[in-house]
Amino acid sequence: xxxxxxxxxxxxxxxxxxxxxxxxxxxxxxxxxxxxxxxxxxxxxxxxxxxxxxxxxxxxxxxxxxxxxxxxxxxxxxxxxxxxxxxxxxxxxxxxxxxxxxxxxxxxxxxxxxxxxxxxxxxxxxxxxxxxxxxxxxxxxxxxxxxxxxxxxxxxxxxxxxxxxx
Numbered sequence: 437x438x439x440x441x442x443x444x445x446x447x448x449x450x451x452x453x454x455x456x457x458x459x460x461x462x463x464x465x466x467x468x469x470x471x472x473x474x475x476x477x478x479x480x481x482x483x484x485x486x487x488x489x490x491x492x493x494x495x496x497x498x499x500x501x502x503x504x505x506x507x508x509x510x511x512x513x514x515x516x517x518x519x520x521x522x523x524x525x526x527x528x529x530x531x532x533x534x535x536x537x538x539x540x541x542x543x544x545x546x547x548x549x550x551x552x553x554x555x556x557x558x559x560x561x562x563x564x565x566x567x568x569x570x571x572x573x574x575x576x577x578x579x580x581x582x583x584x585x586x587x588x589x590x591x592x593x594x595x596x597x598x599x600x601x602x
Contacts, residue, residue: 454499454509455491457482458516461559462523476527483535486513493537515539519552520567522559529570543567 460472462479474482486493496514503509515532517524520543532539547553549563 454502454512454514456496456499456514456516457486458518459528460518461521462517462527463559464527465559476531479528480531483531483537487535493535495538496540517541519544520548520562521552522562522566525562525566525570541567541570 491513494512499514547561
C-alpha cells in the first residue's frame, strides 16, 4: 500500500492487539492551535492510512466486548470523539460515512449545545437534536462522558502528536 511504502516497511496488524484513535475537535478554524484540534484533511488522511495499512475500523464497544470475551483483537482500530463537539457532525461524520467507518462519540451530557467551559477555544458541543442528526451518517455510537469534565493537560512540543506524511 502507499502508506506502507511511505513507512518503508509493512506495519504488522497481528500480534499487537487493538488501537483506539481519540479525537476532540475536527474543523477548519486556522486560529485554533490546540493539540486537540485536527483539520478535516488530516482526519481524512488518518482514515486512509488506517485502511491502507490493513486495519479494520470497528466501534469501541466491539473492542471492549472482544477483550472481555478473550477474543482476538489484532488489526482492529476504534475511532472515538471526546466531548461531542460540533465538528464531529459538520466535518468528521461525512468523512466516516464516505468510507463506511463507525465511530464512538463520548458526549458530556451536562453541556449539550453550549460553549464547553472545560477548555478554551473549541467549538460548541452538539445539542441533543444534533446528536440525532448523526443517525443518517451511519454507525455513530453515542456514549456518556462522565461529568464534570476536567481541563486537558498542557502539552509541550515534544509531547505533541506527529502527523503522517500527506
